[in-house]
Amino acid sequence: DAGVTQSPTHLIKTRGQQVTLRCSPKSGHDTVSWYQQALGQGPQFIFQYYEEEERQRGNFPDRFSGHQFPNYSSELNVNALLLGDSALYLCASSFPGARFEELFFGSGTQLSVL
Amino acid sequence: TQLLEQSPQFLSIQEGENLTVYCNSSSVFSSLQWYRQEPGEGPVLLVTVVTGGEVKKLKRLTFQFGDARKDSSLHITAAQPGDTGLYLCAGAEYNNNDMRFGAGTRLTVKP
Numbered sequence: 001d002a003g004v005t006q007s008p009t010h011l012i013k014t015r016g017q018q019v020t021l022r023c024s025p026k027s028g029h030d031t032v033s034w035y036q037q038a039l040g041q042g043p044q045f046i047f048q049y050y051e052e053e054e055r056q057r058g059n060f061p062d063r064f065s066g067h068q069f070p071n072y073s074s075e076l077n078v079n080a081l082l083l084g085d086s087a088l089y090l091c092a093s094s095f096p097g098a099r100f101e102e103l104f105f106g107s108g109t110q111l112s113v114l
Numbered sequence: 115t116q117l118l119e120q121s122p123q124f125l126s127i128q129e130g131e132n133l134t135v136y137c138n139s140s141s142v143f144s145s146l147q148w149y150r151q152e153p154g155e156g157p158v159l160l161v162t163v164v165t166g167g168e169v170k171k172l173k174r175l176t177f178q179f180g181d182a183r184k185d186s187s188l189h190i191t192a193a194q195p196g197d198t199g200l201y202l203c204a205g206a207e208y209n210n211n212d213m214r215f216g217a218g219t220r221l222t223v224k225p
Contacts, residue, residue, distance in 0.1 A: 004156070033212060042120075042202050042215035043157070056212050090156050100145040100164055101206060103213060105156025 002027060004106035006091050012112045013081050021076045021109045025093030031055075032074040033103065034066060035090040043090055049074050078111075086113045117141060118203055118216035126222040130192055135219040137203035138185045144208050146179055146186050151200040151218070193223045 035043035149157035
């Protein structure tokens with residue numbers, strides 16, 4: 001049973017560019033959340049997708065957008081990259097109908113903006 | 115300001131010692147979770163606590179949820195080098211669909 005998979009594992013971009021990160025949830029999971037983790041910090045919630053809709057959003061600008069596909073996989077897009085966007089981007093999936101959400105994380109995409 | 119404040123930020127101890135790390139907030143949570151994260155990996159869920167005053171044990175790890183559901187602690191007995199990692203607490207506020215994380219406690223257990 002495959003867990004949460006993310007691609008690519010590492011990415012280097014320059015300021016002003018755009019990036020797309022991809023996530024496949026754990027088998028049987030329908031909800032995908034994205035987090036940004038800066039060096040030495042805890043994960044910061046970006047947004048959550050359920051049934052192909054953005055269900056909740058954290059305190060991130062509109063440069064951060066996402067999408068969920070019918071097979072529950074998801075993409076995170078970041079436009080007009082800034083140096084401060086350099087971080088580990090984590091995708092997490094969760095079990096449908098669970099009383100309390102328990103997150104299963106991928107290994108992340110390490111994004112460096114130069 | 116972080117929703118969840120974790121302390122201490124860093125902790126370095128010798129193998130065999132006991133330790134406690136804390137997670138505090140002014141908010142009330144419907145549930146609170148502890149995760150451990152190792153370098154180059156995503157966080158891995160250790161436990162979920164949902165009832166005020168609840169205590170859960172996982173081998174040498176003991177988790178407690180505060181009576182008011184605003185805080186939690188993690189106690190490790192006889193720490194081992196394999197316990198080294200970043201310990202994160204995360205809470206779900208009522209009527210919210212997302213888990214919010216603290217900044218973590220970075221634990222190093224020296225052989």
